[in-house]
Amino acid sequence: MERQQGLASWLVCIDDTDDIGTKGTGEIAEEIAFKLSAGQPSRCAFVTRHQLFVHPDIPYTSHNSAMCFQVRTPLCQAQILEIAVKHLQQECAPASDPGIALLDLQAACDHQALIDFGLAAKKEVKTKAEAYALAHSQSIHLSEHGGTGQGVIGAMAGLGLRLQGNDGRIKGQFKLPGLEAGMVELSVAEAIEQTGVDCVLTDSGEPLCFKTPLQLSGKVKAVYREHQVCLLVYQQEGVWRNALKQQLKHY
Amino acid sequence: MTQYFSLHQGRWQLAVEGDNYQATRHIAAQCQHFIADDEDEQVDDQLRSCVNCARRRWLVGAIECTALSVRPV
Incomplete structure (x- = not known):
């Protein structure tokens, strides 16, 4: 199941996992990062927080931000998703609408398309259909895990903003x-x-x-x-x- | 508490101009609904401030108090 070449780099982004008074999305992201990096800090150094558009038509709870991290791991996509989704489902708030996006940084992909989507999601209302269409066109894993699944929009946007490299604060x-x-x-x-x-x-x-x-x-x-x-x-x-x-x- | 907010389509909103949080600090100091949001979502160095509250909902240039929207005090 492991890649022959050793460690590969991935971007993981999650959104819409929390509710008032529950564990924050950033903390859940850190926990997933810890699990995927087998507890080795050099494999995942930090989580970035990316602010998205605030608008009455977007059903965020309080702030509309996505959390993203890069991890180096010998695990394949299926194994990464198994660990990440299991943890997401265990820890997300019952009333949340979680989504997760996973990008293989070695794979051929139009990074600029992802960046454009992320930047647009900071200033306009994006839809789930748009997020899924982009993920499909670039062969990126994007999935929802409860509620309305609205978190897939932020998860996709967070990937692009992290790739762009000029957005967000470091969690913690x-x-x-x-x-x-x-x-x-x-x-x-x-x-x-x-x-x-x-x-x-x-x-x-x-x-x-x-x-x-x-x-x-x-x-x-x-x-x-x-x-x-x-x-x-x-x-x-x-x-x-x-x-x-x-x-x-x-x- | 509602005297500080204005009602827009059933939602209690407070304008937040720039980085001046004097009003949100003053209001939060006397609010029984304040719950500190996750540290990474806080934007005021003084913890007890509406802009740091998990019950605020950010809008462009304003916040909505979801606690008030549920039950006016």
Whole structure:
């Protein structure tokens, strides 16, 4: 059942799995990622959250976002789906409308078509029929697992936005020694070393050089830019600080 | 609580302009329906804020309070 060449890379995206007061879609995505990566962090480093269009005609519960991750695994598509769908069905809220999309990154596929769909889903109402038509045309697995199955739209859109590489926030926050006590002072190089981010990016999109001092406090979170995990910072009275949630919400 | 919101087709809505959350913090501080949403869905660093509530529904430039829409307080 395993690929002869070893590990292959996949994108997995889920949407519409939660309800008020239930486990979040991001947490379910992380759990699926953990199972698929056999607990090895190098095989799946992070989950991205992608904001989709908010409109009265779209039946999201509260925010309309999709969660996506890349995983390297020796498992074949059928095995991946067996694990992921089983977990999705176990953990999704009874009133939810979950969908899952799975993309083999080695397979021939029109990535731009997926990106276009993802970008469109951020500014217009898309339909299940459109999502399924795209999945079918590109031989991508897309399936629904309860309720109206509306989550297939976000699942498909999330694949495209992750492929595009310039959308979304990284799920979760960084734990740094000393952060709970208040503030941590690090250079950019030290922050990269301790968090594992690819770079430190200003709120105007410029990367900071390694020696630049930072003051980190509160929730330290990252965004996805140029296919990289970026710690977002802003300057206040000459000091570079990690971005506030009010700033992160625009990503 | 309904004095802060306006009713549009049976749904209680509150305009949210930019990143100014003073009103949503003030309202949430006295709201008995507040439930913090998943941390990754929060957009205000002050936790108790309508924009961080699992019962808010985001609209363009506004939120709907689904708790109020079910039972006005």
